[in-house]
Amino acid sequence: MDQLARRLNAPGKDRIPAMWETAVFHGLAKCGALESEAALPSGRRPDVQLTVDQLHITADITAVSDDGLDDQNPFQELMWQIEAVKTKLGLPSGGLDLRVRHKVKRSRRGSRTVLRLPNRNALPDFIRTKISPLIRTGISANTFPLHITIEGDDAGVDITIDPSLTPTNTGSYAPYSLPQIRDQNPLYNALKAKAGQLRGAQGAKGIFVGDAGCDAMSFSRFSRGAVSPAEIVNEFFRQYSSIDFVVLMTVTQKLSPLMYHQAPELVNEISLFIRDGCTVGQELDRLVKGMAEHFPQPSMLPINGSHRAREPGYSLGFHGGFEMSGDKVRMSLREFTEVLAGLRTLADQGAKVVPAPRALSDRPNPVQSVISANLARGWLPIALDVVKGGEDENDDWVEIVFGGPDPAISPLC
Template identity: 55%
Template structure:
């Protein structure tokens, strides 16, 4: 996810000292379930934990409406009620299923015994105009009919071209409902590519994922105590990402202003995301990821300064982000753990080597070997030619020279990492496994 599991666990532990165990158990259950709600639970956790360091925090206190907002917070004269949610472009992705189509075409290629990769998928689009604005829609079959479309339209054309000896394979479809250009040439690249118009840029103030998420929470805050607000975490939503590719794209402030205009029950909106930037001029330096927040306060609310100070302090207790929301949302749907330092190593001459503790344990348990070079899917990796493992060569060289380990140390990292290191130091030649001298 966006934050490391160790950082998440510490915050769960500390939150148990503030909230009742049942509330935290619900968060744990959501965080352990591989689906899109995992990101929402993660944002809720870091917000609750951060606020718990700032004042008196309660969660899911029943209102007169019987609604149970996520947050009831007090700090001096400041009293606020808020709900936490996450927003994504999943609905737009389902309406524009280019990724699913690409996967189905790749599956059809495999069925036809074509080599892996080499697919170039180009999707055309149209602009739908309504009284409220214009939105971009990809010219694709409905999501529920993609399999039938590939089976009845794409596969027969590919097979016919293969039988005729045509290469590269090429299909073009252009009508009112579907617009595709498909080229298959595995000799060009082992990878697939796709190009399409940006369909997820918000262009209608009250018809976009951010507005919909805010609207859903506004209904739950009616009749709430004190200052009311919605805290929105980025679950892979372009509106929160800070990216802009068109002058027609609405800003988050325009969307929130429209929301304030239509819902007087909410005093503030806090948008949470992650930004990355490069420091230094070296091109290979990894970008630095930082937590990011945008606070919007209704003009009639006189607590802007107090809210700004509160949320700045809250974010000082956030973990260090290790993924952008787009990647974190994808990983949240996986039921496996992220790799640690797999495949990474360092050496001090030939006497000292260091490798990831998790990889070391998996090797020790017989699940992998050094020759696998830290591959995520060991069985799949072994089906392809493997590069020689330099680390394995060093270990083998020490063994053949009669040098055994004289110490194995664990180098601990911190909560912003998801693995530790094992440092193995080799000693002098041992006559137990070497010729006598």
């Protein structure tokens, strides 16, 4: 578990798989006797070995994203790099519209959509030789809106730059991440990678798959011609009959038809797939339902969680928010503590207009030092009290009591 804590503390793409592992371990531990990474006779150490009454399962846990497809189709990276070029050349932020053409690669197995762009590693040279000179020329001629079309073997791109449209950027591209071939997509690849690791295991063998930002995991939205998660899993069962079950785990939005003004509710979406011929289907169904009851309430969709998991530090909580009523004011406790520590001011509007907290001066006030040190180790106030001064004193005291590590802003120990 120390290794799991290190993965959860470290920013990067491995954080989301670690989060799914934590949720699965927590849920399964409530259902039966759980062992993690216990050695098999083969020497392999699967993530899960669980016994519930007469049911014994051996399983691995993984997470799947579209990172590989994004590297091959770097639309967002191209937009960021063009924006960086614009800024360097003195243009205001925003005002960029990027449209990328695509092609469809067909084979006997099916077809897949590919954006007509260089791969991620070739983008800097593409920007330097093909795009940046044309932007420079347009700026020199003051011909705005500036229209750039690149049509060639390696790219098909239409760019419009209009400084009057700041501060937003827009763009469009064909959906390249919706799976169109059952056994050529990120979900199938993740299942295939785990199948061999369960050879020689006893009991029902399965794979838990968490969504780390993968369109193949979506249960409700599929464009024409795309294959569903069920079709992908069934194809996997056909090719790997040694695996008895697959559990797909994602987060979806639940809309209330009567409460249009409210934000959609986020809910865990957990689906169990069982191989034809498996003799413990009912037991597996009860187990997965029991596990799901102990899953935490999600706070964001997988794609957003994947982006946040790569960032250092912690999200901003209620920063910038407030409520006022009569003689009462409510604001973010975290922001309030940072203001007391001298890291921010209320004029910063939370964190909306400052890129990062201010550094303390070389000789900070002792109170600032104590409060800042508590923040640095993940401690927040748990009580604030006004201590009245004496009858002959013209001031009162504010007493702040700090609690232990707050899991929202402190690393796992």
